[in-house]
Amino acid sequence: MNDTRQNINWFPGHMAKAGRQVKEQAALCDLILEIADARLPRSSRNPQLKSMIGAKPTLLVLNKADLTEKSERERWLAYFRGEGQPAVFVAARKKQGFKELNQFLEGEHARLSERLAARGRRPRPLRVMMVGIPNTGKSALLNAMVGSNKVKTGNKPGLTRSLQWVRTADHLELLDSPGILWPKLDDQRAALALAAVGSISKDACPEEECGWFLLNWLMEHRPEVFRERYRVAELPEYPEELLEAVAKNRGMVRKGGIREEETYIMLLKEYRDGKLGKFMLELPE
Numbered sequence: 001m002n003d004t005r006q007n008i009n010w011f012p013g014h015m016a017k018a019g020r021q022v023k024e025q026a027a028l029c030d031l032i033l034e035i036a037d038a039r040l041p042r043s044s045r046n047p048q049l050k051s052m053i054g055a056k057p058t059l060l061v062l063n064k065a066d067l068t069e070k071s072e073r074e075r076w077l078a079y080f081r082g083e084g085q086p087a088v089f090v091a092a093r094k095k096q097g098f099k100e101l102n103q104f105l106e107g108e109h110a111r112l113s114e115r116l117a118a119r120g121r122r123p124r125p126l127r128v129m130m131v132g133i134p135n136t137g138k139s140a141l142l143n144a145m146v147g148s149n150k151v152k153t154g155n156k157p158g159l160t161r162s163l164q165w166v167r168t169a170d171h172l173e174l175l176d177s178p179g180i181l182w183p184k185l186d187d188q189r190a191a192l193a194l195a196a197v198g199s200i201s202k203d204a205c206p207e208e209e210c211g212w213f214l215l216n217w218l219m220e221h222r223p224e225v226f227r228e229r230y231r232v233a234e235l236p237e238y239p240e241e242l243l244e245a246v247a248k249n250r251g252m253v254r255k256g257g258i259r260e261e262e263t264y265i266m267l268l269k270e271y272r273d274g275k276l277g278k279f280m281l282e283l284p285e
């Protein structure tokens with residue numbers, strides 16, 4: 001991924017604008033829900049978030065937990081406890097992990113009510129902003145928390161384009177916001193992993209690049225996937241041969257070779273849909 005592409009596509013104008021709006025709105029909120037991808041608990045967090053939201057209380061919400069394994073989630077929870085960072089794993093689609101999430105919100109609302117009462121003021125709803133990088137499920141989580149489809153969601157990074165307040169029945173006001181990356185993605189490995197989970201668009205990182213990353217990652221960490229899903233009897237020595245075997249299993253061949261791009265697109269889609277199994281792409285150090 002070269003510099004030109006980074007400048008053109010990682011960080012389009014609307015993200016810079018959204019960043020400024022998030023900063024403005026953060027001042028009016030009581031709590032920030034930082035929505036990250038459960039498969040990338042480190043790399044899917046925006047390092048610039050702190051400078052946008054200041055010292056607001058933040059709950060790290062690792063969404064899409066349905067694509068991960070319990071033992072790996074527990075390792076990360078222990079890690080975040082050690083860091084003093086409140087964190088929960090949820091699956092917005094299945095409403096998993098909502099008990100812990102709601103407990104946290106209720107606690108924050110009770111604290112707010114006490115603060116207001118101490119100043120002789122009437123209680124009001126807790127104002128909560130959902131922030132995070134693209135495609136982590138901010139809008140889906142908002143809808144699941146509200147219990148109806150108030151905001152648009154979709155399998156494409158950069159879907160939400162403006163900030164939108166939604167009020168729930170139980171003392172909450174939720175603010176959806178557009179996914180925001182940061183201008184310089186220096187860590188090449190993290191950038192490719194973000195593209196693999198679908199947080200960076202294919203214009204910024206083509207499928208051949210993040211598909212190649214995913215193929216190599218799987219070969220090293222989850223080689224059994226190729227036997228189980230693509231009937232590759234014996235793992236070849238080189239990833240090029242492995243790609244060929246996968247393509248052949250799916251009939252993605254043409255005269256004189258394989259249909260490479262199509263094979264990568266298929267591999268990425270099956271991975272993103274959880275068909276290759278439940279696993280994270282990174283663990284705590």
Ligand SMILES: Nc1nc2c(ncn2[C@@H]2O[C@H](COP(=O)(O)OP(=O)(O)OP(=O)(O)O)[C@@H](O)[C@H]2O)c(=O)[nH]1
Binds near residue numbers: 063067090133135
């Ligand atoms: N497997 C799984 N997929 C989910 C979950 N929550 C959301 N998704 C999917 O993730 C994709 C992105 O969801 P959105 O809610 O649009 O994500 P977003 O963070 O609002 O994205 P932007 O608005 O582009 O920043 C959609 O295809 C959702 O169906 C979940 O808990 N598990």
Ligand SMILES: [Mg+2]
Binds near residue numbers: 139177178179
């Ligand atoms: Mg959205």
